[in-house]
Amino acid sequence: MYEEITHPCVQHKLALIRDIKTGHKEFRELATEITMFICYEALKNISVKEVDVETPVGTAKCHKINEDIVVIPILRAGIGMLDGILSLIPSSRVGFVGLYRDEVTKEPVTYYERLPPQVEGGVCIVIDPMLATGGSTVAAIDLLKAQGAQQIVVVCIVTCPEGIQRVENAHPDVRIYAASIDSGLDEKKYIVPGLGDAGDRLFGTS
Numbered sequence: 516m517y518e519e520i521t522h523p524c525v526q527h528k529l530a531l532i533r534d535i536k537t538g539h540k541e542f543r544e545l546a547t548e549i550t551m552f553i554c555y556e557a558l559k560n561i562s563v564k565e566v567d568v569e570t571p572v573g574t575a576k577c578h579k580i581n582e583d584i585v586v587i588p589i590l591r592a593g594i595g596m597l598d599g600i601l602s603l604i605p606s607s608r609v610g611f612v613g614l615y616r617d618e619v620t621k622e623p624v625t626y627y628e629r630l631p632p633q634v635e636g637g638v639c640i641v642i643d644p645m646l647a648t649g650g651s652t653v654a655a656i657d658l659l660k661a662q663g664a665q666q667i668v669v670v671c672i673v674t675c676p677e678g679i680q681r682v683e684n685a686h687p688d689v690r691i692y693a694a695s696i697d698s699g700l701d702e703k704k705y706i707v708p709g710l711g712d713a714g715d716r717l718f719g720t721s
């Protein structure tokens with residue numbers, strides 16, 4: 516299952532972040548803002564518990580999030596989305612999965628893994644701006660499931676049909692949220708029109 520977040524506020528920021536003229540400072544700010552909006556949608560059905568809150572005037576029946584949230588940025592570009600989701604749910608735990616795409620095979624190579632035990636039983640939110648071939652996302656989900664994760668959501672900024680299909684084939688239980696489902700991949704397996712190399716644009720390394 517996947518969902519494209521078509522809200523005008525998200526689409527406006529997407530237009531800005533795609534622009535080749537957008538520098539790394541603004542790119543980072545936009546990645547944070549877009550992530551907050553997408554996560555807001557992605558978490559709309561999260562379980563809550565009823566609590567009584569004493570206001571200065573009386574008792575209010577309120578609702579608080581009733582899940583352990585574990586955010587998993589895929590290094591390195593996923594780091595660029597972390598502030599956005601932490602500003603929405605500051606109490607989230609954070610686990611890290613380090614993956615890069617081999618330049619020749621385009622397949623993911625794992626170089627780091629540090630996950631909190633709450634991935635088992637909690638809601639795991641995998642963040643990575645680009646879901647291209649889907650190899651990196653599938654590898655991250657494989658690692659999470661090997662640690663017992665059962666509730667996994669993927670939040671990306673841009674994806675394409677090939678990537679969605681690969682994740683759905685491997686993990687049909689995982690929901691994907693994105694600001695855009697672009698037309699496809701080029702010969703270098705970059706998303707077209709996409710936004711280029713997200714890690715380089717976030718961190719100014721190009």
Ligand code: PRP
Nearest residue numbers: 591592615616646647648649650651714
């Ligand atoms: C990018 C991106 C994803 C991956 C997407 O990372 O951030 O992790 O590629 O491609 P896929 O869906 O085909 O696997 P990259 O390998 O460039 O590493 P970086 O984040 O360190 O720049």
Ligand code: URA
Nearest residue numbers: 647705706711712713
């Ligand atoms: N990684 C990126 O950063 N961008 C793409 O379009 C594909 C993979």
